Every structure is written in C-alpha cells, then in structure tokens.
Amino acid sequence: MDTDQLIQQLSRGPTPVGRLPAPWRRAAIWFAISVPYVAAVIWLHSMSFDVTQMLADRQFIVEQIATLLTAIAAVTAAFCSVVPGYDRRILLFPLPPLTIWLISIGEGCVRDWLRLGAQGLALRADWDCLPPAALIGIVPALAIVIMLRRGAPLYPRVSLALAALAVAALGNFGLRFFHVGDASIMVLVWHFGSVVVLALLAGWIGKRVLNWKKAELAAQP
Amino acid sequence: MHSPNEADRLGNLMRAAQEGDSDAYLLVLREITPLLRRAVHQHRNFLQSSDVEDLVQDILLSLHSVRATYDPARPFLPWLMAIARNRMADGARRHVRRAANEVSVAEYPETFSDEPTNNLGDGYRDPEALRQAIGSLPHGQRQAIEMLKLREMSLKEAASMTGMSVVALKVAVHRGMTALRKVLSVEA
Numbered sequence: 234m235d236t237d238q239l240i241q242q243l244s245r246g247p248t249p250v251g252r253l254p255a256p257w258r259r260a261a262i263w264f265a266i267s268v269p270y271v272a273a274v275i276w277l278h279s280m281s282f283d284v285t286q287m288l289a290d291r292q293f294i295v296e297q298i299a300t301l302l303t304a305i306a307a308v309t310a311a312f313c314s315v316v317p318g319y320d321r322r323i324l325l326f327p328l329p330p331l332t333i334w335l336i337s338i339g340e341g342c343v344r345d346w347l348r349l350g351a352q353g354l355a356l357r358a359d360w361d362c363l364p365p366a367a368l369i370g371i372v373p374a375l376a377i378v379i380m381l382r383r384g385a386p387l388y389p390r391v392s393l394a395l396a397a398l399a400v401a402a403l404g405n406f407g408l409r410f411f412h413v414g415d416a417s418i419m420v421l422v423w424h425f426g427s428v429v430v431l432a433l434l435a436g437w438i439g440k441r442v443l444n445w446k447k448a449e450l451a452a453q454p
Numbered sequence: 455m456h457s458p459n460e461a462d463r464l465g466n467l468m469r470a471a472q473e474g475d476s477d478a479y480l481l482v483l484r485e486i487t488p489l490l491r492r493a494v495h496q497h498r499n500f501l502q503s504s505d506v507e508d509l510v511q512d513i514l515l516s517l518h519s520v521r522a523t524y525d526p527a528r529p530f531l532p533w534l535m536a537i538a539r540n541r542m543a544d545g546a547r548r549h550v551r552r553a554a555n556e557v558s559v560a561e562y563p564e565t566f567s568d569e570p571t572n573n574l575g576d577g578y579r580d581p582e583a584l585r586q587a588i589g590s591l592p593h594g595q596r597q598a599i600e601m602l603k604l605r606e607m608s609l610k611e612a613a614s615m616t617g618m619s620v621v622a623l624k625v626a627v628h629r630g631m632t633a634l635r636k637v638l639s640v641e642a
Contacts, residue, residue: 240483249474250522317536385520449519
C-alpha cells in the first residue's frame with residue numbers, strides 16, 4: 234500500500250475521539266478511584282491507629298508527606314510519559330520526594346542504631362501486614378494500567394515503573410498509619426524495598442503491557 | 455520547518471479531526487507527510503527510499519492510534535515529532551536486529567567451474583550410506599536426528615511428539631551427530 238492510499242484509508246470517516254484530559258487531571262481521577270479503595274482495605278482489616286502518637290513523631294510526618302508526594306509526582310509523571318511532546322525531564326519528577334523519603338528512613342535507621350545498637354537494626358517478618366499489603370494495590374494498579382493504555386507507549390518501561398512507584402507509594406502511605414512505632418529498618422526493607430522491587434518488576438514487563446501494536450489494535454474500529 | 459501560524463493551523467485541523475471532521479484529518483495527514491519524510495531522511499539518511507516510506511507509514515499509523523493524546527492547548531509540532539522520533543528509534547532497533555540476523559548474498563561464490571566442486575546443496579553425497587548410518591544409531595538418537603535434522607521440527611514439537619525433554623533431545627541429537635560423523639568418516 235502506498236502512503237497516499239494509507240492516508241485516504243485513515244481519514245475515511247474517523248469517528249470523534251475522546252480527547253485525553255491533561256495529565257494532572259488524570260492523576261486526580263486516579264487518586265479519586267484509588268484513595269477510597271485504599272481506605273476501604275484498611276478499614277476492612279480493622280486496623281486502628283493512634284493519632285496522638287502520629288502527631289508526636291516528626292520523622293513519621295516527614296516520611297508520610299514524602300511518600301504521598303512521591304505517589305503524586307510518580308502518577309503525574311506516568312501520565313505525562315504517555316503524551317507525546319512533554320519534556321523528558323518530567324520523568325524525573327518523583328526523584329526529589331523519593332530522595333526525601335529515603336533520607337528520612339535512613340536518618341531513622343541511624344537514630345535507631347545509636348539508641349539501641351545492633352538491636353535497632355534487627356529485621357523481622359511481619360506476616361500480619363501481608364494480606365492488606367497485597368490487596369491494597371490491586372484497584373490502583375488496574376486503574377493506572379487501563380488509563381496508561383489510552384496513551385502513547387513512548388517509554389513503556391519508564392511509564393510502568395512510574396505507575397508501580399505511584400501505586401506502591403500510595404499503598405505504603407495507607408499501611409504506614411498502622412506502623413507508627415516501627416523500627417526504621419523495617420520500613421526501609423519491607424516498605425521502601427517493596428516499592429523499589431515493584432517498580433523494577435513493572436519496568437521489566439513494561440513493553441509487554443504498553444506497546445505500539447496494542448495501541449494500534451485498540452484504535453481499530 | 456513550518457511557521458508558528460502554520461503549526462497553529464495544523465493544530466486546529468487536528469482538533470477538528472479529533473472531533474470527527476474527516477476532511478480536516480485528510481488535510482492534516484497530507485500536510486504532515488512531507489514533513490515526516492524529510493525528518494526520516496534527515497535522521498536516517500542510510501535508509502533506502504522504500505524503507506523511508508515504510509517508516510513514514512508506521513508513524514502515520516501510530517499517530518492515528520494515539521490521536522486522542524493531542525491536546526489543542528499545546529503545540530502541535532512537538533507532539534507530532536515526539537511520535538516520529540519514537541517510531542524512528544523503534545525502526546532503527548528493528549533495522550539493527552534484522553541486520554544482525556541476516557547475511558545478504560547476491561550470488562553464491564563459485565570457486566571452480568566443474569560441477570562436482572560446486573555442490574551448493576547441503577545434501578550428503580552418498581545418501582544410501584547416510585541412511586544406513588542413521589539406521590544404525592540407537593533408537594533415541596535416530597528419532598532425534600530424524601525429527602530435528604531431517605524433518606526440521608522445532609525442539610518443542612519434537613519434545614511433545616516423543617515425550618522426551620528438550621535437554622534430552624539436544625543431548626541425543628548431539629551424540630547422534632558425533633556418531634554419524636565417526637561412522638561416515640571411517641567409510642570415506
């Protein structure tokens with residue numbers, strides 16, 4: 234087929250397409266879907282938390298703000314990554330809050346070590362946390378993948394890694410309310426570690442989930 | 455390169471196309487095609503003109519599939535060129551992969567004019583001896599050679615037919631080939 238024939242074919246009666254909202258608006262939609270779900274999972278697991286203890290813990294507050302900002306920055310960057318024409322530097326948007334999050338946990342680890350010695354860095358498994366941790370990401374992950382697939386798969390690995398970062402950061406934000414007094418090493422390994430692993434895994438399968446073939450198939454009437 | 459007014463016009467046409475105006479879509483596709491062709495020529499000047507055209511068509515198809523991502527509040531040309539650059543990068547990766555796996559030979563080299571020296575086929579010169587040598591192999595090796603070398607089945611297919619594992623098949627075919635080489639070289 235020559236190019237002119239292709240153009241004729243493509244332009245023959247195109248149905249109106251629903252224009253994609255701006256990335257920040259899509260990020261807000263994703264939060265509107267995900268936050269009630271995260272809250273519901275936590276409520277269903279009957280977890281209770283102590284507000285006074287939370288407000289007294291400065292490190293906890295810094296960590297939570299950084300986690301939430303990481304989720305916001307990552308989801309916005311993920312949605313920008315599937316819209317052609319944005320500056321690629323926007324993909325680095327989640328790095329500052331992510332760095333603050335990591336520094337805050339690292340500072341906590343050092344403080345625990347100075348206070349308790351080797352005991353402060355002792356790691357244990359917290360199996361009670363596993364079911365809500367596994368459940369908490371399902372709806373946000375499905376929602377973000379469906380939303381990303383409506384865009385252009387320009388950087389599939391990065392887009393999916395950012396999506397996983399957003400999902401994991403939001404999940405951690407919710408779960409962390411019930412681990413206020415946890416040792417920082419626990420937070421570093423189980424919480425931050427799971428975020429990194431999920432983002433890497435998602436990046437690895439990025440091209441299978443988001444690619445031009447799928448986009449072209451989806452666009453066919 | 456298009457002037458800002460021209461780019462605005464293309465953006466407006468694209469907006470109309472998103473709303474279902476087929477004439478506007480036809481116009482925008484026709485106007486951007488030479489632009490894309492130039493960009494491909496500029497960035498991939500080693501490509502044959504048919505490859506350039508293939509790449510331009512790829513870009514047009516991709517643009518069509520993600521036309522919902524164009525935001526009329528943002529400039530049109532950076533949107534278009536981001537898609538084009540992405541597809542060109544994919545095209546280059548494909549080209550490199552293809553080049554790495556293909557050896558194009560216009561003509562098989564002929565060393566001597568005599569027919570016996572130009573045995574281009576891979577067939578063995580004494581098929582009867584080969585058949586007998588294969589027949590003398592143990593059952594597993596014979597089966598592996600027949601399926602993988604003579605019938606050119608894939609390892610997966612042969613494994614499902616024989617019930618042998620892929621590793622066992624590989625070992626059997628390797629041992630069978632070694633045995634054949636030995637037998638046939640003694641006979642020669």
